[in-house]
Amino acid sequence: MQNHPVYTDNDPQSELSTLNLGPTHPATHGVFQNVLQLDGERIVSGVSTIGYIHRAFEKIAEHRPFYQITPLTDRLNYCSSPINNMGWHMTVEKLLGIETPKRVDYLRIIVMELARIADHIVCNGVLGVDTGAFTGFLYLMEFREAIYEIYEEVCGSRLTTNIGRIGGFERNFNAIAFNKLRKFLVDFPKALKEFESLFTRNRIFIDRTKGVAPVTAETALNYSWSGPLLRAAGVDYDVRAMNPYSSYEDFEFEVPVGDNGDVYNRFLVRNEEMWQSLRLIEQALTKIAKEPSDIFHADVPEFYLPPKEEVYNNMEALIYHFKIVMGEIETPNSEVYHSVEGANGELGFYLVNDGGRSPYRLHFRRPSFINYQMYAPMSSGMLLSDAIINMSSLNVIAGELDA
Amino acid sequence: MGKLTNEELLKNIQDQFADKVTVLGEPYGLLTLETSRESIIEVLTYLKNTPALQFIYLTDITGIHYPEQEKPIGVIYHLHSLVNNVRVRIKVFLADGDVHIPTATTLWDGANWMERETYDLFGVIFDGHPDLRRILNVDDMTAFPMRKEFPLEDPNRVDKKDYFFGR
Secondary structure (H helix, E strand, O other): OOOOOOOOOOOOOOOOEEEEEOOEOHHHOOEOEEEEEEEOOEEEEEEEEOOOOOOOHHHHHOOOOHHHOHHHHHOOOOOOHHHHHHHHHHHHHHHHOOOOOHHHHHHHHHHHHHHHHHHHHHHHHHHHHHOOOHHHHHHHHHHHHHHHHHHHHHHOOOOOOOOOEOOEOOOOOOHHHHHHHHHHHHHHHHHHHHHHHHHOOOHHHHHHHOOOOOOOHHHHHHOOOOOHHHHHOOOOOOHHHHOOOOOHHHOOOOOOOOOOOOHHHHHHHHHHHHHHHHHHHHHHHHHHHOOOOOOOEOOOOOOOOOOHHHHHHOHHHHHHHHHHHHOOOOOOOOEEEEEEEOOOOEEEEEEEOOOOOOOOEEEEEOHHHHHHOOHHHHHOOOEHHHHHHHHHHHOOOHHHHHO | OOOOOHHHHHHHHHHHHHHHEEEEEOHHHOEEEEEOOOOHHHHHHHHHHOOOOOOOEEEEEEEEEOOOOOOOEEEEEEEEEOOOOEEEEEEEEEOOOOOEEEOOOOOOOOHHHHHHHHHHHHOOEEEOOOOOOOOOOOOOOOOOOOOOOOOOOOOOOOOOOHHHHOO
């Protein structure tokens, strides 16, 4: 299977030049290699090479117990790790038939929507940088820091969060976390508004993004696009609305859609999603106030590690601790597909279980991997500078691309 | 939304294909079917193009390996009907040494990389695929790493035996 494409054009009469965009190019924000044939500044054809940070997570997952797979999911889309973590927990809960209390669902929604905001901050901020406006990025980046501080209060880490456990959270949200969250909800809308007024009607930004890389709804569906990219093309498919998980059905939010799927539309859709995420977080906070404040995990002692002080003083807790760590709990012999709306699209987990300690097979449906395959074909005929901002607005995350 | 139940979907499929499609079950509400590689494209085309079904969205293609089975290599398709909000899972099992299956890139351009990934990890050869190369692993790799016989760690290492870690 060595039918490589011809990378260099050896015809001396040819006017085309070959450009290696990546694997480490400052404009690609990650390890992406595209070998482009250029006619002047116009791209004639391109070939994407991926896999530079392939870490064989699916293979590793076959050798790890369920609770040790959460840190692997962190490293898929590392701009919004909590969504991956929650998606994985919910997949296992679906397999085991665990019902989580409402408060857990709402806390999860808070964390997931914060992650979505953090991801969109990076994408839209960097889109500004790539079109020549650094200011907007700096306005928003401060708030990604604020989000990371909230994660820190909840789980102790910032980027690769490993947040939550099967059945709920490892600890309750403390008062500092809620205070930081409330402060974020007051401060962030101001900054987002400022960011929007800086870009949305900015002549230079519109000239650079409007009409760049338009995608029709048919093409987007044909390429199995999902997430903000598919919605910018005009298809209102959002997993949160269509197959609600984690009690999203209790919430009111809108699914923003664009019309022609160009870079400008994607920018607008992501901005609007940040506003909707804020709405969701505010609703979740109101709903949480009505729930008993000491519940932060489901009552599933077979899967949820007991607190250490109980392990030392309580026989049942000690037994469960051993059973969980040594993997002696029976699990159903079945298969399950569960998907969540990741920041980039439908993040799916296909888990085949044989009743053992670790999955028989675990497959991640990674939106970046599936979204990115259109990049090279859609770049033909595009200006090189447009291809750069197109990649930026696809928001492909190398970890999720390569798994 | 949710206008189409699994029973209606199954009836539709069975009316069309009779015994070419067998039902494997409905784990967690997701209808799972098995078909042969001779019928897979026919089944996918029917699901995609029938106005009452409209499985226009290819969610995923992946593989699985059951070394003890007569046909050890499985190819698994997840389709989603965005109109009816129903998903369906279709499996095709292939004999070792004859892991050929027709490509779905004729129906969805998005199948391209999914099939390349399945080829890369399981060695499934998708006949008619426009560019069937490895995608995640290096080109000169000879093994198919997601098959069960492929070890996770270098077997010659003595310091990292699984039993040290309770595995």
